[in-house]
Amino acid sequence: MEEVTLLILEWLGEQGVNAMIRVDAERVRDGRPPWTFAASGGPLSDGLRADGSSAGECMARALVRLREAGVAVPF
Template sequence: MDVVAVMEALAGQGVTVLVKVDAERMAERRKPWTFVASGAPLREDVLVRTDAVSMEQCLAACLPRLRELGFSIPG
C-alpha cells in the first residue's frame, strides 16, 4: 500500500492525518505507532485513532473506518 497516496487522498478530502512513532513506547515494548485522522469533514465527535505495534496495523484498523464514513482511499 502506498501510504503517501493514502495520506494525500485523505488530505485532499479535508482530513488531517497524523502518524507518529514513539521511541519511549517502543523501548517499553508498548504500541509505539499512532494514527489519528480528524478535520472538518468529520463531525466534532468523530476522531479516527488507534495505537498499534506497526504502521500496517494502524492502517488496517483505521482505513476501514474511514471508508465506512465515506472517504475514498486508494488501495
C-alpha cells in the same frame, strides 16, 4: 500497506482531513504498540485514532476506522 500510506495521507488531505502517522519511542520502550494514526476534520464529525505494532498494522486499522466513519478511502 506501507507502500500506499503516503498516497492515503495525500488523498485524505485533498478531502480536507488532517492526518498523520507517527512512531513513539517511549511506547517502544514500554512494550506498547508504537505506531499511531490520527485524523480529524473534513468529513469526519469526530477525530479518530488507530494504533498498531507496525506501520502496516496501524494503517490497516486506520482504514477500517475511516470506513466506519463514512470516509471511503479508495486504496
